[in-house]
Amino acid sequence: MTTVVLQRGRVQPVWAGHPWVFAQAIARVDGAPSPGDVVDVVDPEGRFLGRGYWSPKSAIPVRIATRDPSDPLDGASIGRALDRAAALRARFGLPSPETDGYRLVHSEGDALPGLVVDVLGRVATVQLLTAGMKRREQDVFAHVVRVTGARTVIEVASEKAQAREGFEATTQVVRGADPTTIRFRERGLEITLASTITQKTGFYFDQRDNRALVEGLSRGARVLDLYSFVGAFSLFAARGGAASVRAVDSSAPALATASALAHQNGFDGRISFDKADARQRMRELAAAKERFDVVVLDPPKLAPSIKDLERARSAYRRLNADASRLVEPGGILVSCSCSAAMVADDLIRAATLGARDAGRDLTLVHSGQQGHDHPTPSAFPEGRYLKSVFFRVT
Secondary structure, three states, rough: EEEEEOOOOOOOHHHOOOOOOOOEEEEEEEEOOOOOEEEEEEEEOOEEEEEEOOOOOOOOOOEEEOOOOOOOOOOOOOHHHHHHHEEEEEEEEOOOOOEEEEEEEEEEHHHHOOOOEEEOOOEEEEEEHHHHHHHHHHHHHHHHHHHHOOEEEOOOOOOHHHHHHHOOOOOEEEHHHOOOOEEEOOEEEEEEEEOOOOOEEEOOHHHHHHHHHHHHHHOOOEEEEEOOOHHHHHOOOOOOOEEEEEEEEHHHHHHHHHHHHHHHOOOOOEEEEOOHHHHHHHHHHHHHOOOOEEEEEOOOOOOOOOOHHHHHHHHOOOOOHHHOOOEEEEEEEEEEEEOOOOOOOHHHHHHHHHHHHHOEEEEEEEEEEEOOOOOOOOHHHOOOOOOOEEEEEE
């Protein structure tokens, strides 16, 4: 067993439960591990801190997968971790007759760093993000089928992970038949997606609870859904009794899917689909003095890493200024960020300053995050990536 010895002064975060061992925290490596090998992490006195898989090309050479020195991190270990992940979801009622689309494995949050598994009805999608998980892919696929009963398992390749970890992968069906469509339910709403339209591992399940809040706020409301993708917020706003819903996105395939989902769920004529750059459309709507009772602003990731944070703060401020101008006095602005580098207070400050730039004031009503099927270690703030903040605008 290779041993990774940490530098003095770099032990505390790992001891406290942070799952990442950064390259600059390593004093020495006793052994010659290959990519994906199991390694022990110890402090300078040799005390065991954890065990994980070796990723020599990454800035994070070890991601802790277990704190149990008796756990060998073999195929059976992966199976036990998947069982624990499924048991946690079951405690929160997933899956259920109303919701059979959810995240089964959320990497570090389920002690399976480098692995993400989404369940979409009878299909499971898998991302292998580290050399260690890629080496054990057959164990992963077999246990996913065993735990979920999925008829089809799709590996979803990540170009960033491949470049970082030094392995090759292709998006492909690895178990079962190749589906042309993927069908699942979220809180009773029927979702049918072409397999080619899915983002990352399938669908943004992390926003489920926030979509439920928007649904509850939408009765009789004029709703604007910015960066709508396949219109999930729009669909639930329509089901909540919105007077009108406008979904804005720059992707024609995404809006075509959103339109098909509206038809599938009986919302024909209740949602309008607007192919446009959201920033430009906000300015045009403001110039036309259009106003909405609920505005959802859910842009793509603007701060992929900490070095992008200052630029992202400015971008979120501008976006929230534009969005604030469109909210009817007393209405609701839902401002979202999926950038892990940007904490909730950053987003609240950016939105507040943006609203002031627009001559508006915000009152914080609710601060949401990713759903309970996206758990994170408590010592791992990087895992708490999603912020969805609800404001009253005056």
